[in-house]
Amino acid sequence: MARHIFIRFGRCQFDLANITVEPVLFLYMFANFLYFPTYQALIFNKVCIHSYRESFCEELQHNKTFKDDHKVEDDHVTSETSFWILKSTIALTATSFFTTVLFLGPFGDKWGRKIPVILPCCGALFSSISALLNAKFMAAPLVYLIVGPVLNGLCGGFIACLMAVYSFVGHISSPANKMMRLGIVEAMVFLAGAVGVFVSGMMLEKEGYVVTFTLVCVANGVAIIYAAVWLDNVQATNSEMLEREGCGQATLRFLAETFQCMKKRRSGWTLPALILQVLVLDVLMLCTSGDMDISLLYLREHLGFSQTMYGYVKGLDNFMRFSTLVLVLPFVKRLTTVRDLPLVIFGLISYAADFGITGFAQAKWLIFLAVCIGMFKGLPSAGLRATMSIMVSSEEQGRLFGLIAASESVISLLASLLFNQLYPATLSFMPGLCYVLGAALALFMVLIVGFVHYKTRRIDTAENPYMTFQEETNQVVNDPAW
Template identity: 25%
Template sequence: MKGLLLIEPLVAFYAFATFLVYPLVPQYVYRRLWQDITNNTYPVSDNTSRCDPSNTSSHNEEVQKAASLFSLYNELISIIPSLAVTFILVAYSDQRGRKITIILPLIGSLFYALSFLAVSFFELNLYLLIVSSFVSALFGGSGTFLGGCFSYIADLCEDGQQKTLRMAGIDMVIGLLSGVASLSTGYFLRAAGFNWPFFTSALFLCFNLLYAVFILEETLQRPLDAPLDGCLRRTAMHQLAYGVYQLFAAASRRRNVLLMLLLLLFGSFSFANMGGHSMITLYELNQPLCWNEILIGYGSALSMTMFLTSFVGVTVFSRCRVPNIVIILIGILSVMAGMTLVAFAKTTLMMFLVRLPMLLAIMPFPVLRSMMSKIVSKTEQGALFACLACLDSVNNSVAIAVFSSLYAATVTWYPGFCFLLSAGLCVIPLVLLVPTTPSSGRVRDNS
């Protein structure tokens, strides 16, 4: 039976399964650490007993520090294997096809969800989750999965504008389904506890794995017994260096400079954006907000709408022939404004309203991916998206690690410091945007 060349359902179910548990992970860790540190049951329905400043027995700040440090250890243990696997797999996909970069991360995500279910159901040691993160990283992570998906789309799309819109559509699908999942987590948690959301996520990942293996058609139809290129007979580490070298060796100096600037712009913006967003749930659990699981679910869902609104923004701006650089600029300013407001949000209403300036925050990512994809050859798409996937994985892991340690160090005197830092770091991609302006127009016109 002929398969489907349709990657969007796969991304949709992956986003739903991932974000069904994503807002629950810091809450679960927070509650377990609360019980370990205070020797008391976590107050589910009465926030005042947890956040009342007059309560001298409150250990809220101590739990905040422990939770942020747990996130730090979790990211540090998984960053190296995830990086290595991402780079090798996505680059390897140029020779053997994209499906391997999609299937292996799904296996890792399924293992991670089942590990959370086991720790929650049997009340095992909390730090077993760090071990499961390491094992899951050996199969690649979300960077590997998305790198494979974007390479898959690059194989299917010849037209530059079509490629931009299709990649923006992937971001929109992620935002739409993750928003639905985030909205339901609070009610799911309150009605059924942590076990059922983890179990539901595992079921969706199983379905996704079956779709990827048996239904999704490969874009690169190369027989498994066909001989590999000479470069692939080398060792994995040699091939890793060789793939990066080939990406830049045969191109002109102008193209290489532009590609490096776009990679640096992508990486610096991703670091600032991810670092600030990774601390929002802990900030909401802290004084004076003290949000419960329902409010956290609403907040996460509202944050996810930025994927949908960013897709609409990219579509409208592209139809109106707005230059790519202007679209990227608007997205960066969106993050700067939103993160600055988060640092000063002290009420529930304000914390919801700060999401509004960030509604266009995702626009730079699909535009930058498309711009880079258009300036490399078709045979270099896998190597390019391997670089992007690795860059994304490194940025996410390092950003979470850095911002977690900073949050632990600053939570006692100013919890909003991390968000001001995130806004300040957006100046770096703004500066890098300037030298790309003359070349970006030519790249777009040649697409």
């Protein structure tokens, strides 16, 4: 249980009780970013070993001339790897969707929010143990690669972790400091990505699969222990009403309220604006998930990136987005009156430029240039969620973000189906076509966000959400807890 422990810095003091789920999310995402590229490399290696000799696979991965001389075999291994990555993603996403929407949401409302935070960490631990065993026994059948994702999905996976963490922070935060705390939580994702992906490449090349997956297990284990010992089991204010409901009744009520959030009749142009912004978020998830599935294969096969170099570029990508959210965005909001949707448009243009350069790149330095130009890719997600949040009442916040999480889970699955089928099919004539299509989608989303901004820009001052943003920000700055 969290206890009040004060740390003093001169005349200022900080209560450690204010630190709640932030370390859990950092450790979980650090392990996730460390796990994913290593797991992709493991699949490539296992697929190759099951088709050819181990010595042949070593040359194929580390000898550029040998790879060029055996392009047919290399394309075969790449295509099979993409296929198994698709299977793993389906196994994880399909199970996590039902676990999150049908179980963890009602469970958190009825019995408290501690277990929903811990359970996804347990699933990640099971998944990393499975990957560790697959790395230890490389000759084991390929079907065992699916065991870890299934176990992870049954515990909720990535979607459940985000839902549980945001629900926890939203529950314990006051209206004055809620935005600040949620911003810090979101920044943990990018910080973990910067550290995790950067470390993964070096560890895999120097220490191998077993040591890397062991570190993933340790990170998930520490997250579980921290959450179990430190976090309070906060409960909803309507827990007495929920106690009279069965689990099935709570599940049905949760689903009904989630979808009623979008069906509810609203004044003016609010409902179409909400729907279009959810669409933009889903397209961003489509591009992001697709990039995660094919980026390692694309950069390694097309541009000759090593595992370490891949870690450098992805670590830099996440660090740049983290810096934008915690340094650039507060600076811009404090010194200007720019609204959120114009910032979203700017971020989408940055997103499109990043994907466009990556798709046409013929040299490694262009990938690093794309990362620098795409440093504002974190703005669209943050801006859209903030704008949608102020378009619904405070009682509908959980339902809105529950619906967003469910839709993003489905889109993540569709992205894997699309990109893992499209990428192998384009290897022979344009390997970067997936990124070019992603850039085109991002530019189309610019038009949609611009249209939403045009339709909503004349909202009366009394209903203007940005006035609320400014008032809450000023209150947070003066909050002694921060």
